[in-house]
Amino acid sequence: MPFDFNTAVRKRYAILPVPRDFIPSSETPTSQILWVGCSDSFIIETETLDVLPEEIFVHRNLGNLLHNRDLSSESALDWCLDLLKVKHIVVCGHYDCALIRENDANEVHGWHKLHRTNTEYLSNINNNLNTEDRDRILEEIYVLAEADWIRTQPNVKKAISGRGLQVHAFVYDKARNQCVRLVELDMVNGAK
Template sequence: MCAKTIETQDITYETLLQGNKDWVKDMIDNDPAFFDKLSAGQSPPVLWIGCSDSRVPANQITNTKPGDVFVHRNIANVVVHTDMNMLSVLDYSVNVLKVKHVIVCGHYGCGGVKAALGDKQVGIIDNWLRNIRDVYRTHEREMATIKDAEQKFDRLVELNAIEGAANIINTSIVQAAWANGQELAVHAWVYSLKTGLIKDMKVTSTGLNDVAPAFKVG
């Protein structure tokens, strides 16, 4: 039997610790060697770059287990070439873990993307959202043709994920892996909070031929 899920309004510091104990019991009841295998090491085939939004947990929405997905999350799943945190995660994933897939996953209804569409000052995060506004500027001609506000919002979510995936393949990390013959695919997805389904944006990249000449290195 699975541990009872705690309602959001009932979550406290103490219930989190108790929830951990309940989860451990469930895992051991289902597989007595679960933690022995988990502690032996990791070899996840996937790196997930997603939004920090609490409603978009990588393992749950892909029905995968602990150890299956290496995860990096930030506000609005932004991929920017100056982010040493993201680059360190990418480097470790590609060169040490040897992941076979890197997925940049956005989600409809993303608060960060919505804030980037507005003109109100939010705080220090405005500097981070600038990266999403750059995506808008890059696709300004297309965005100008979309009159419905919700559709425009959704499309910027999609474009942000697509541009994020493009920024991944433009890194020296990924290009070096491809140059060395490593099997690696980069994808852009968008998750729907309303349906629970993932939309594949069909922009998968698998080799150096997918890198624009201006960004090729080495």
């Protein structure tokens, strides 16, 4: 399995706002961020982070995934790490994603398995979740799992240890036009 949902669903995390200066602008037209986003998120990355458009290399696809074994995703990751030497990777999902909804997910190969696994998990921990809350939590789990998977890739691990690359998990809320960070509580407390 490309990433570990069983671990992701057990994570404890804080949801924090993303300040516009979260990643300070270098004020130079050089990419410092690989932004992995969903094709239908409608987010404007430079409004979320106050950086120059040239500072963000944007890669979008269904479900903000890099692990789907396609040449485009693999090339984007390699290009950004090896040639551009980005300092940050942002995995940015969005609430109200069509892939989260069960009917839509059943139509897209593979997503129904992820959706069913996580829906069963959420049902076991809280039967009182309404559909919107459940979908929001599922999106957060997917983003956390994708960020975890990216951190396990050999070239990412090398960049983390060798030059301080950081991987961030964001979720965009179109209704509020704001972005939040998902920060593992161990990371907030400095243990990780």
